Amino acid sequence: MQRNSPVGKYKRYLLLEKGLSSNTIDAYMADLQKLLDFAESRNLSLSEISFQHLEEFLAGLYDTGIKARSVARILSGVKSFFQFLMLDGYIEEDPSQLLESPKVGLKLPVVLSVEEIDAILSQIDLSTAEGTRNYAIIETLYSCGLRVSELTNLRFSDLFFDEGFIRVQGKGSKQRLVPISETAILKINNYLLHRSRQTVKRGYEDVLFLSSRGSAISRVTVFYYIRQYAEAAGIKKEISPHVFRHSFATHLLERGANIRVIQEMLGHEKITTTEIYTHIDRNFLRQEIIEHHPRNRKT
CATH class of the missing domain: 1.10.150.130 (Tyrosine recombinase, N-terminal domain)
Structure with missing residues (x-):
C-alpha cells in the first residue's frame, strides 16, 4: 500500500x-x-x-x-x-450512500455471576509473582469495567489510589476517571511487592502490569490466563477479558445503578451502546421471577 x-x-x-x-x-x-x-x-x-x-x-x-x-x-x-x-475529492458521488445495512438481531453478551468470578479467582496460585499479577489484573478488569487494551496500557501515573480513582485511556485517546475498589487496590499493591523485584526493560518503567520479560503484558497473555482459570473452575461459558467488563456493568445495573453513570464508567460515547445491559437485566429479572414466583413453582 x-x-x-x-x-x-x-x-x-x-x-x-x-x-x-x-x-x-x-x-x-x-x-x-x-x-x-x-x-x-x-x-x-x-x-x-x-x-x-x-x-x-x-x-x-x-x-x-x-x-x-x-x-x-x-x-x-x-x-x-x-x-x-x-x-478528499477522489469521487464526486458516494456509491455506498443508499446501501442498507443488514438487520442484525440483538446479541446479549456473556455475563458471569459473582460466584463464577470468585470461582475463577480461586484457581489462582497467590504464592507466585505471576499469580499475584493475574489476580490483580482480573480484579481490576471486573472492579473498573475496563477493556483489556485499557488495562494493558495502565501506567503508575494513572493511579490515584488515595482518591480512589484510576485514569483510563479509552478509545480515540479519550481519557476518563474510573473509581477503583478497595479490593482491587489491595490486590494491585500485593502485586507491586513482586514487581519491585522484577527486571524492567527500558521504556516500560511506568507500565503497571508487566510480562515475565519485563515489558508490557499483552492482551493475548491476559486472554490466555483468563481462559485457563475459567476452564479450571469448570465454567463452560465463552470467556474472554471483555466478559468481566460486561459483568461489571450488569451487576451495577442489577443493584440499581443509574445507566448514565454506567455509560460514563464504561466510556461509551452513546447511551444506546450501554442500553444493551438493560436487556440483560430484564432477562435476569425474568429468570428470578420464574425461579421464585409461587405460581411458577412446580407442584
Whole structure:
C-alpha cells in the first residue's frame, strides 16, 4: 500500500483525524481489503465502483457464509471509506450512500455471576509473582469495567489510589476517571511487592502490569490466563477479558445503578451502546421471577 494512495491516505485519516487505535485501524483495513480484492477481480478503479457493484460485493459476502453482523461491520467501514474519498475529492458521488445495512438481531453478551468470578479467582496460585499479577489484573478488569487494551496500557501515573480513582485511556485517546475498589487496590499493591523485584526493560518503567520479560503484558497473555482459570473452575461459558467488563456493568445495573453513570464508567460515547445491559437485566429479572414466583413453582 503506497503512502500517498487513496487507501494510504485513508489509513492516516483514521489515525490522525479520527483518532482510532492501531487495532481498530487494522480491523478497518482488513475489511476494506475485501472490497479492494473485489474491485481488482473486476478490473475496477475506485472511481468506477458503482452502487450495483457494491450490491454484488455484499451478495458475495453472504455467499461465502459471512454472518449479518460481520457484513454490517464491513459495510460500515466501506461507507466510511467512500465518505473519505468524497471528502478528499477522489469521487464526486458516494456509491455506498443508499446501501442498507443488514438487520442484525440483538446479541446479549456473556455475563458471569459473582460466584463464577470468585470461582475463577480461586484457581489462582497467590504464592507466585505471576499469580499475584493475574489476580490483580482480573480484579481490576471486573472492579473498573475496563477493556483489556485499557488495562494493558495502565501506567503508575494513572493511579490515584488515595482518591480512589484510576485514569483510563479509552478509545480515540479519550481519557476518563474510573473509581477503583478497595479490593482491587489491595490486590494491585500485593502485586507491586513482586514487581519491585522484577527486571524492567527500558521504556516500560511506568507500565503497571508487566510480562515475565519485563515489558508490557499483552492482551493475548491476559486472554490466555483468563481462559485457563475459567476452564479450571469448570465454567463452560465463552470467556474472554471483555466478559468481566460486561459483568461489571450488569451487576451495577442489577443493584440499581443509574445507566448514565454506567455509560460514563464504561466510556461509551452513546447511551444506546450501554442500553444493551438493560436487556440483560430484564432477562435476569425474568429468570428470578420464574425461579421464585409461587405460581411458577412446580407442584
